[in-house]
Amino acid sequence: MNNQGSLLEIKNLTVQYVTDGECVHAVNNISLTIPQGKTLGLVGETGAGKTTTALSILKLLPKFTGRVIGGKILFGGEDLLEKSEEQMGKIRGGRISMIFQDPMTSLNPVLTVHNQIAEVLKLHSTHLKRESLDGEIGRLLEMVGIPSSRMFEYPHQFSGGMKQRVVIAIAIACSPELLIADEPTTALDVTIQAQVLKMMRKLRQELGSSMLMITHDLGVVANICDYVAIMYAGEIVEYGTLEDIFDPDCKHHPYTVGLFRSIPNIHVNSRRLQPIDGLMPEPTALPDGCKFHPRCPHCTDACRSGEIQTVSYGTHGIKCILYRSEELVGNTFHRTEDAL
Amino acid sequence: MSQPLLECRSLKKYFDTPRGKLHAVDDISFTIEAGKTLGVVGESGCGKSTLGRTILRLLPATSGEILFEGKNILTYTKKESLELRRKMQIVFQDPYSSLDPRKTVFQTISEPLQVHHVYQSRAEIQQRTLELMLTVGLTERYSSIYPHEMDGGRRQRVGIARALSLNPKFIVCDEPVSALDVSIQAQVLNLMMDIQEQMGLTYLFITHNLSVVKHISDEIAVMYLGQMIELAPAEELFLHPAHPYTKALLQAIPIPALGQNNLEKESLSGELTSPINPKPGCRFAPRCRYATERCSATECHLTEIAPNHLCACPLIQMS
Numbered sequence: 213m214n215n216q217g218s219l220l221e222i223k224n225l226t227v228q229y230v231t232d233g234e235c236v237h238a239v240n241n242i243s244l245t246i247p248q249g250k251t252l253g254l255v256g257e258t259g260a261g262k263t264t265t266a267l268s269i270l271k272l273l274p275k276f277t278g279r280v281i282g283g284k285i286l287f288g289g290e291d292l293l294e295k296s297e298e299q300m301g302k303i304r305g306g307r308i309s310m311i312f313q314d315p316m317t318s319l320n321p322v323l324t325v326h327n328q329i330a331e332v333l334k335l336h337s338t339h340l341k342r343e344s345l346d347g348e349i350g351r352l353l354e355m356v357g358i359p360s361s362r363m364f365e366y367p368h369q370f371s372g373g374m375k376q377r378v379v380i381a382i383a384i385a386c387s388p389e390l391l392i393a394d395e396p397t398t399a400l401d402v403t404i405q406a407q408v409l410k411m412m413r414k415l416r417q418e419l420g421s422s423m424l425m426i427t428h429d430l431g432v433v434a435n436i437c438d439y440v441a442i443m444y445a446g447e448i449v450e451y452g453t454l455e456d457i458f459d460p461d462c463k464h465h466p467y468t469v470g471l472f473r474s475i476p477n478i479h480v481n482s483r484r485l486q487p488i489d490g491l492m493p494e495p496t497a498l499p500d501g502c503k504f505h506p507r508c509p510h511c512t513d514a515c516r517s518g519e520i521q522t523v524s525y526g527t528h529g530i531k532c533i534l535y536r537s538e539e540l541v542g543n544t545f546h547r548t549e550d551a552l
Numbered sequence: 553m554s555q556p557l558l559e560c561r562s563l564k565k566y567f568d569t570p571r572g573k574l575h576a577v578d579d580i581s582f583t584i585e586a587g588k589t590l591g592v593v594g595e596s597g598c599g600k601s602t603l604g605r606t607i608l609r610l611l612p613a614t615s616g617e618i619l620f621e622g623k624n625i626l627t628y629t630k631k632e633s634l635e636l637r638r639k640m641q642i643v644f645q646d647p648y649s650s651l652d653p654r655k656t657v658f659q660t661i662s663e664p665l666q667v668h669h670v671y672q673s674r675a676e677i678q679q680r681t682l683e684l685m686l687t688v689g690l691t692e693r694y695s696s697i698y699p700h701e702m703d704g705g706r707r708q709r710v711g712i713a714r715a716l717s718l719n720p721k722f723i724v725c726d727e728p729v730s731a732l733d734v735s736i737q738a739q740v741l742n743l744m745m746d747i748q749e750q751m752g753l754t755y756l757f758i759t760h761n762l763s764v765v766k767h768i769s770d771e772i773a774v775m776y777l778g779q780m781i782e783l784a785p786a787e788e789l790f791l792h793p794a795h796p797y798t799k800a801l802l803q804a805i806p807i808p809a810l811g812q813n814n815l816e817k818e819s820l821s822g823e824l825t826s827p828i829n830p831k832p833g834c835r836f837a838p839r840c841r842y843a844t845e846r847c848s849a850t851e852c853h854l855t856e857i858a859p860n861h862l863c864a865c866p867l868i869q870m871s
Contacts (some may be wrong), residue, residue: 257733258703261835371823372596401595401760405822406804428733433805458810473809476763484745485767487738491689 219422220246220269220390225270225283227261236495238264240446240503241283246390246439251416251423253433255471256443259492262426265443266392269424270308271300287390306336309383314410315375315393319367325353326363327380332385348351352381355418357411373404384415391416392424397432408438430475434458439527442468445493445503452528464506465530502532510534556619557586557722557754558607564615565599572829576602578778579616581854584748584771586721589748589755591760591786593801596826597668599778600758601645604724607756608633608640609633620722638668641715645727645758647707651699657710658695662684664717684713687747689739703845712740716747722754729764741768755784762805772849774798775825777835780854794863834866842867 218293226352227239246252252260252435260498267273269285271292285292287308295303304310309332312318320328329349333340340348355376358370367375376396383391396412397405413436416423425437433440434454441451442465450465457468470488491501491508501507505515514533565577576599584590592600605611607618609625617624625636644650651660662681664670671677682692688709699707704756708728715723725744745768747753759765764785765772772789774782774797782795793799800820822839833848834840840847847866854862855869863869 257735258705373823400763402801402804403595404823406806407821409806429806430734430808434810454811455810458808465777471735472808474735476738476741476761476767477808485738485742487742488735491736 217248219288220244220424221284221286221448222265222269223284223286225265225268225285226281227264227273228275228281229277230279231277234496237446237498238278238495239268240498241445242443242448244448246422246424246452249420249422250438251425251436252439252441253425253427253437254441254443255427255430255433256427257492257497259445260443261446262443263394264476266310266394266424266426266447269390269392270304270310271297272304273293274340275370285475302336304389305332307388308392309386310388311376311383311391311396314399314456315372316399319375321367324364324366325370328365328378329353329382329385332382336386350373352385353378355384355415359409373400374410376400376404376408380408380412380415384389384419384421387419388421390424391421392426394426394530395428396425396431398427405432412436430458430472434495442471445498446495447503448522449504449529449531450529456528462528463530463535465504465532466510466534467504470507488545554621555586556583557621557816558756559583559617559619560607561617561619563603563606563618564614565602569828574828575599575778575830576827577606579829580780582773582780582783584722584754585755587748587752590755591757591759591765591770591772591820593759593765593772594775595760595824597777597827600775601726601828602707603757603775604642604726604758608642608724609636610642631784638718640724641718641720641722642724642726643708643711643715645730647699647711650711651707653699656696656698657685657690657702660699660850661713661717662711668718670718672779679801680717681713684717687716688713688743689736701844707720707737708732709740712744719751720753722756724756726758727760728757730759730761732767737764741783763808764802774801777824777830779835779864781836781864782862783854784858784863788861792858792861792870794857794861795836795865796840796842810826834864 222242222244224241224243225239228243229238239305242265244252254265256262268280269292280293287459289396326349329352330345332346335344349363353360353363358374358377397408409432409503427433431519436455439453440457441448444467450468456462473486474488476485492505495505501517502520505511506516520531520533522529523535523537525537553626561581563577563580565576567576580603582590592603594600601610606613613626618626628636658681661684662677662842665677671680682695685695690706690709694706712728729740732740741764748755757765757768769786771785772784773780774795776797782789782798787799793802804820820839824836831848832851834852837847850866852864852869854867855865857863857868
């Protein structure tokens with residue numbers, strides 16, 4: 213990946229939660245890059261460390277338990293981990309903002325939508341005059357598809373999809389450079405999800421923001437992302453462009469393969485699904501070697517100990533000993549595109 | 553043909569609200585044969601959960617009949633209802649609020665066993681509970697843990713184990729896998745199908761996820777604003793969806809494959825209209841792109857448009 217055009221670069225980030233003598237290895241030595249104006253999909257199951265990654269970007273980890281052990285988070289060339297709380301306050305909601313998963317709980321029930329959007333604008337867009345505030349809020353609401361006449365209503369007067377639109381309006385209020393969306397459509401119905409995704413794609417074009425899309429839905433990823441990183445037990449097991457990950461002719465990490473097989477596909481008529489056996493390992497006691505080896509059908513002795521290296525070819529990388537770099541070459545049509 | 557285990561006859565459930573009658577379940581009739589699964593799909597607010605709860609008598613029905621094993625359970629006495637509870641169970645939608653936060657996993661799963669005096673000794677209860685926990689993929693370590701210490705997926709497993717504990721005949725599954733991860737979701741769906749085969753269970757499977765419902769259901773009912781608008785065998789519904797709403801629902805599913813970026817196509821605009829005092833005629837008409845004036849004038853009922861395929865669209869019925 214071209215590092216010059218990258219907006220966010222995470223290098224060897226490790227995050228742990230320490231509670232009563234137990235140490236939860238939430239994120240283990242991950243590296244990510246989000247190029248300017250592109251969307252990276254961070255895919256993984258519950259407990260894979262997706263949300264922890266997002267929270268550490270914003271330095272919102274729980275104060276007493278969450279600890280960044282090592283690594284760098286470079287945002288526009290500056291390390292966010294070295295910023296003071298005051299400096300972070302300016303970045304949060306201004307240059308980086310977040311859309312939370314559950315619109316029902318991420319809005320304040322006793323404030324009108326107008327108040328909640330105004331709060332962000334007052335904090336970050338200080339040049340905005342009081343008189344133009346209403347107009348700006350109306351404009352933001354219209355952008356996400358809510359009539360501006362509803363700005364003085366309370367969250368309970370909106371439906372779930374509408375509430376998520378309000379949350380998105382708050383997130384984009386200051387035209388952030390990076391938008392972190394943590395499962396933005398998981399709580400919504402399919403038809404509303406389709407509307408919201410469509411709208412997010414449109415907004416991304418209008419604002420030119422980069423996006424970190426956290427999701428477990430590979431269908432959503434296929435529809436909105438440019439790059440994909442698959443997380444498992446706090447590690448990135450596979451990354452690449454959307455084509456790298458979704459091309460069935462490419463080589464994939466056994467976990468990625470399992471993930472695709474577990475999705476009920478409406479176009480395939482098999483009644484039985486093929487789930488990945490077993491459960492996610494306990495984050496307090498991760499296995500040695502490859503974290504996936506207890507569930508992996510291709511597990512060998514070499515997988516059970518030592519550090520697993522990531523092999524990569526061009527944009528595509530897999531953290532698995534099964535493959536050598538040359539083998540990652542899939543079919544050639546989109547390779548030539550990357551080389552150019 | 554096996555005997556229908558459950559039959560609903562023009563079941564209605566209205567709620568009184570300050571603004572009028574809310575038609576949550578409006579004139580719904582269907583049968584489920586023993587050992588089969590009826591999938592109910594629809595957006596939130598279409599009344600699918602209310603339907604499930606009314607069938608279990610967790611909500612009193614406004615009118616209609618529910619026949620379980622041939623008897624109308626709406627007229628059951630309190631004692632009969634208690635017996636009925638052992639045969640009909642539910643897995644709730646929200647694993648965050650359906651578990652008692654002050655009970656450990658063990659207490660939650662073993663509670664039905666104690667209430668119904670299934671076992672005499674504590675050891676038997678303990679054995680059965682651990683067995684149930686293993687069935688749903690929870691290790692013994694979890695037995696002394698409280699719900700807040702678990703993630704959503706594991707909490708839902710506790711809910712499933714609790715529903716299975718009394719060996720019921722019929723389970724209403726109210727979005728049981730919506731909160732689970734895909735790899736775990738697949739495990740749980742397989743598990744539920746296995747249990748169904750082994751124990752001859754009958755499911756009413758409520759979900760908004762069409763791809764999930766296709767895998768588990770024999771028949772699928774699509775609901776919109778309290779009414780059943782389409783009812784067909786699973787294969788048939790996916791191959792030949794008839795109702796415009798069903799078609800829109802199928803199209804809105806994001807497909808996890810390249811080059812099938814389907815969301816660019818025209819998606820359904822607008823949201824559910826109010827279920828309070830609905831206007832006569834087709835309730836989907838305001839969002840339907842094929843709607844004509846006749847749609848809001850004619851009352852539509854489920855009619856057979858192909859063998860076993862029922863649809864309530866005034867346009868299809870006329871043509």
